[in-house]
Amino acid sequence: MILVVNAGSSSIKFKLFDISNSSNPISKVEGLAERISVDGRLTIEIEGEKHEFNNQMNDHLDAVQLILNKFTELKVIEKPEDIKGIGFRIVHGGDKVVKPVEITDEIKKTIEENIRLAPLHNPGALTSINAFEKSLPNAKLVGCFDTSYHQTMPEVNYMYTVPYEWYSKYQVRKYGFHGISYEYIAFKAQEIFNKKQENLNLIVCHLGNGASVCAIKNGKSFNTTMGLTPLAGLMMGTRSGDIDPSIIQYISKETGKDLFEITDILNKQSGLQGISEISSDMRDVIEQSTKGNDKASLAVELYTQIVADFIVKFANQINDKIDGIIFTAGIGENAALIREKITQKSNLLGLVIDSQLNEEKYSDYLNISSKESKISILKVRTNEELMICNETLKFL
Known part of the structure; x- marks a missing residue:
């Protein structure tokens, strides 16, 4: 199994893929843990059937452990170790991350450095990465950044007409977002247009x-x-x-x-x-x-x-x-x-x-x-x- 995670400051949206046939991953399970650190609500949808739980989740680690426990209870997985990889949607990687990467301490540092550019999104991603790393220490963690697809833009298209020092000193430039969606569409277009x-x-x-x-x-x-x-x-x-x-x-x-x-x-x-x-x-x-x-x-x-x-x-x-x-x-x-x-x-x-x-x-x-x-x-x-x-x- 591969788990795909899109985390916010008080939520974790997820989708579980069966990769038994690696050329055709299939997802029958998705859900949302929300109101983390407030009162907690977890929804898991399995082939259209919804299961809802109201459990206190004090932090993202609580939420992750609850998700994994419910996966086991609902027989979505036999054991948490069935999840071999976790892919995270991360909004901002600055100009250093140009493709999907395995999450290391260095990549976590990059995510943290870019909190100043994405204060609403990067903190939740980093918190959830740390939580899953603790709960599933043997799973491969991969980061997919919304900004990375746009790193191919030429300088003339990403620079702003402001003092150049703002770019060289403070990294003020166009980064672009929705990159994972655009990458999928470009990939799909090969089939569409042959x-x-x-x-x-x-x-x-x-x-x-x-x-x-x-x-x-x-x-x-x-x-x-x-x-x-x-x-x-x-x-x-x-x-x-x-x-x-x-x-x-x-x-x-x-x-x-x-x-x-x-x-x-x-x-x-x-x-x-x-x-x-x-x-x-x-x-x-x-x-x-x-x-x-x-x-x-x-x-x-x-x-x-x-x-x-x-x-x-x-x-x-x-x-x-x-x-x-x-x-x-x-x-x-x-x-x-x-x-x-x-x-x-x-x-x-x-x-x-x-x-x-x-x-x-x-x-x-x-x-x-x-x-x-x-x-x-x-x-x-x-x-x-x-x-x-x-x-x-x-x-x-």
């Missing part, structure tokens, strides 16, 4: 509550919308995306709020939530938009225009034949209206969606472009957990 990855040019829109676009040139990340942090780029569920930085100083003067409070608002009260004043969930915003709510309609129009602008910009930067425009993640995979509006607004590229295919259900991927479209348009189910499982498997 081409080697190094020959693929794609523009991938990872549109979920957090959202970004990535230009993939010759199979590698060439540019992306998120920056030093995941706040940059697109309008998202609660994040503003790119704004005039002087707004922060202006609002501080007008309201008396400090830069930490304003940054918190830009992260947690902006985007769809901020404009619509209804919800950060695109489904709710679309529903209210169809009922004539002007702010909801404005949110939808803003969102789709911003994504379309980046698609056109990245197509210009790739400056070569583009194999496909791909929509993935929660909104990208499921919101037909958003896909339609984005492609309509990417005027220079001649994108045309087939309305019927755009609405059609699918399990893996579906080409939704009309015959008139100059570039193929697809919706593809991303699978970050499978990507992490396969990377972990390499180390076994």
Whole structure:
């Protein structure tokens, strides 16, 4: 078995893969330990059947031990040692980690050093790594970093137009995120387009509550919308995306709020939530938009225009034949209206969606472009957990 872990400061999301057939890992078990250090709740889903437990979990070590105990009780595994490898999703590896790595003391130090760049995500990852290391000392631990896929970006695409010392002294640069998802899509695209990855040019829109676009040139990340942090780029569920930085100083003067409070608002009260004043969930915003709510309609129009602008910009930067425009993640995979509006607004590229295919259900991927479209348009189910499982498997 390989366990894939995505940990936060008070939660551990996990998926268990059977690797008996190493060429086709299968997952029938997933779950979530949440409210760690509060009161504790564990949900384990086995082939669609949910098992829920309310147990006090004082820390991540308690949570890990509870997960392993319940795996045994529910006969998911015979013994904890059946888990041979654990793959961790880690948000920030800075510019040192360029591929999945076995977790060593040096890698843990790198994760710790980058807490200043990802204060909300890296601490939970590090805590869970230490907890699993104690509970399963013989398992191979592997780190997959969201930032590592984007380390192929050329300097001209990752540098900011600020004093160079900010980069050399404080590592201020674009890092990009959602890298594991983009890596999976690039890998999957080989099958879809029947081409080697190094020959693929794609523009991938990872549109979920957090959202970004990535230009993939010759199979590698060439540019992306998120920056030093995941706040940059697109309008998202609660994040503003790119704004005039002087707004922060202006609002501080007008309201008396400090830069930490304003940054918190830009992260947690902006985007769809901020404009619509209804919800950060695109489904709710679309529903209210169809009922004539002007702010909801404005949110939808803003969102789709911003994504379309980046698609056109990245197509210009790739400056070569583009194999496909791909929509993935929660909104990208499921919101037909958003896909339609984005492609309509990417005027220079001649994108045309087939309305019927755009609405059609699918399990893996579906080409939704009309015959008139100059570039193929697809919706593809991303699978970050499978990507992490396969990377972990390499180390076994």
